[in-house]
Amino acid sequence: MNPIEFVILTITTILFVSSLIIAAWSLIDTRKRYYYEYKQRKGR
């Protein structure tokens, strides 16, 4: 593995892991912020 490939692999790994963390945070935040409100309005 040459240095360019190593750098690309490192960046890809960091980006992959961080995007999974962001996705999990986003889904949890969406459920907390909007889902409760949506259910409440639906029940009315």
Place this chain on the structure above:
Amino acid sequence: MGDKKIKWLIYTVIVGMLPILLRLLVWLVDKTKTVEPFSAADFVMFGLVLHISNINEIEHLQKLDKTWKTVQNGSSVVFITIYSVFFALTLLSGINPPLIDQTRIIYYAAALNVASLILSYTVYDRISLLSRSKRK
């Protein structure tokens, strides 16, 4: 599944994946096997389509939370930058093959596509829920 999510799946995901699917189809019917089954450029384009549609959707909604908007827009910009680097590397590896292995770029771009797809789903999940709660 909400309206927005179905539209995202059909108009963005399937249309974005067309180059990958068509190449695979051509490879399957090609008896001479001159066409490669996968190309890094197709994966790069799919990723770019996903993130540009994310930015476009987020920009048009004023009601969304600012922090969330910033995080999603920022991650989309980072992804677009990396995909552009991958595309440049694909072109460079065509000129100078020992520089980087094309197959590795395909693997990396495909892995990033999975991450992009998940991120894009979270964007449309929020937008879909927001539009449904506004309608009720």
